[in-house]
Amino acid sequence: MQRTRIKDMLAGETGGTVLLKGWVRTKREAKGFSFLEINDGSCLANVQVVADHTPELLPAMEQVNTGAAVAVEGELVPSPAAGQKWEVRAARLVVYGQADPETFALQKKRHSDEFLRTIAHLRPRTNKYGAMLRVRSEMARAVHEFFQARGFFNVHAPILTGSDCEGAGEMFRVSNLEAEKAARLEPAARAEAEFFGRPAGLTVSGQLEAELMALALGDVYTFGPTFRAENSNTPKHAAEFWMVEPEMAFADLADDMDLAEALVKHLARHALERCEADLALFGAFVDKTLLPTLTNIFAQPFARLTHAEAIRELKASGKSFEFPVHEASDLQTEHERYLCEERFGRPVIVYDYPKEIKAFYMRLNDDGKTVAAMDLLVPRIGELCGGSQREERLDVLTRRMAEVGLPEEPYWWYLDTRRYGSAPHAGFGMGFERLLMLVTGIANIRDVIPFPRTPGHLEF
RNA sequence: UCCCCGGUAGCUCAAUCGGCAGAGCGGGUGGCUGUUAACCACUAGGUUCGCGGUUCAAGUCCGUGCCGGGGAGCCA
Structure with missing residues (x-):
């Protein structure tokens, strides 16, 4: 039977x-x-x-x-x-x-999140983590559905990478050499002895590869694991996380913002419609405001304002922030939270950032001072998506690389796409775990991934 | 990495001014009941995170290390 x-x-x-x-x-x-x-x-x-x-x-x-x-x-x-x-x-x-x-270890009573993390092999058998894992699966499906319904192709970016300085964060080194033997070698000899004949690491972003694919297939997205060796100890950072990175050819920053807004709205709505029982649990026991928060996400357009406008809003707020508001600085967490939780009461997209505080590949605006970057901020979590229109002009791109001190040689293949058939294009990255925090109300990234990897934690 | 808070029974926590180590839940035993976070009674259960110090006396005070949480930075 x-x-x-x-x-x-x-x-x-x-x-x-x-x-x-x-x-x-x-x-x-x-x-x-x-x-x-x-x-x-x-x-x-x-x-x-x-x-x-x-x-x-x-x-x-x-x-x-x-x-x-x-x-x-x-x-x-x-x-x-x-x-x-x-x-x-x-x-x-x-x-x-x-x-x-x-x-x-599991009793009939409620357990603390901290305790359950120490028994991550058993916590899927609790109501809360079972619900989280079902929602996680459903959200992954919804991500694929969203993009494929719009004609995007799913591309698989490499996880092992030789790009030493993608700029997104500290990279984990990968080696098959025995540590003691490797330590005795001179750098050049060591590189030669490595499996790949050069230093290797785990990817910090699939963006550059996604750009190459977009400049052939039109609209693509990656959805895979990403690794950052930052010593971050916060509720919204993990050393291993999953990232969704769409990249669109023939698109500008406005298209990019439209896509990010449509994606987040689709996922919030999908969660409410398809994970009703599990979300009811989160609404009752994890975050009482969850269901109104999610409904509010697709009830109205997101607020959009430039970085300069955001600075003006913050200055006009009359609030005394711990960190001063300044035109040349990125927004602090407290600033982000003020904008979406108090000033606008909904998700906010901030765009056109000073070029000094953003990455080299972001497209320089006509003012020569700002770049076509955007951050999508949501209540409680802050940055959910970060993206930009990419610099497609070879001369501007190489000048920017020189300004920030990046050598051209390792990026020859990236620059080649600007030499041959370059085209405007744009994309962004969305942290999948941060999306799950938004959708479930769970406050710590360690509780929206089955086996979290954070500094000092590699159990299970 | 920096700042703040914490570490006591399997779990969640209490312990007044430095003065006998406690409760609820969970476990065991018995009872009762179409029960549903069941209920009632009894019962077992402790390296008070580690190391060093102060003191007649340390869970409590001091130093140090480890671990956890919150905030910050880095970012998705």
Whole structure:
């Protein structure tokens, strides 16, 4: 007999014989029978099993505790008691794996996020993390749906890279050499001994490669892991995270902002429509304002203002910020939060930043002072997307590289795209975990990825 | 990396001025009950993060290290 997932079982209108397999959340003993709450991960809801203490069922039932993996065969019938529509009257009970109640870490009570991080191998079996993982999967699907419906191609950027200075952050070194042997070699000899014959690292961004693909396929996006060796210890940074990076040929900054806004709106709406039960859990126990916040995201256009206008808004606010507001500086976290949480009460896109505080590949505006960059800021989290129109003019690009002290040689292939058939193009990066923080209300990036990698943490 | 706060039972926390180490939940045993964060009674459970110091006496004070959280920077 085929097992029935709880999600399908509870959605059905008729009962009948079912085979149910899952993990016991709680066991309640009564006189002559027991109640089991079973969860199989297919949805947030458990199904209640009623098992009489018959000679066939009792021996197995005595082995069952919270956490055990079981199979139950029985009749799905309307429940006579309040609390659930259906329940299963057990005819057969098989225990696949027991869970010793003396040592099993997950209890029926609520656990702190900090504790659950120390048992990341077991936390998917809790309501909150099960819900997060289902939403995560659904959001990944929605990202692909969004782009593919718009004619974007999914391209796979390399994870191993030889580009030493992509500019987005500190890179992890990758080597197959034994550490002791490598340490004894001179730099040149060491590079030669490396697997790739040169220093290698893990990618900090697929953007440059995505640009190459966009200048051939038109509209593309990458969706893959990204690595930053920054010693960042904050609720919104991880050393390994997943990033969505669309890149569009024949597009300018306005197109870029339109795409980012449409993407975030689509994902917020999709979460509300397709993850209703799981989001209700987050709305009830994680962030009471979650559902209004998400609705508000697609209810109205995002605010858009230039960096200079943002500075004026901040100065006119009359607020005393810890960090002074200055025309030549990037916005501080407190500034970002003021703009989207207080001043506008919705997501905000800030664009046209001073060139000094942005990367070399961003397109120089006609004023010669600003670049066509944009940051999409959302309440609570701050920067969700960061992007720009790319500098497509070879002479301007090489001049900018010289200004910031970047050698041209390692970027010969990048510059080649500006020599041959260069075209205006634009794109951005969206941190997938930050999106999940927005959509679930979960406050720490370590809790929206199954096994978070942060400084000093490589367990699991 | 910098600033602030914290580390006590399996978990969440309390312990007054430096003076006998506590509670709830969870576990075990028994009872009761179509129960549903079940309930009632009893019970076991401690290197108070490590090291060093002050003191008659340290969970508590001092120094130091490790770990965790929050804020900042870096950014997605």
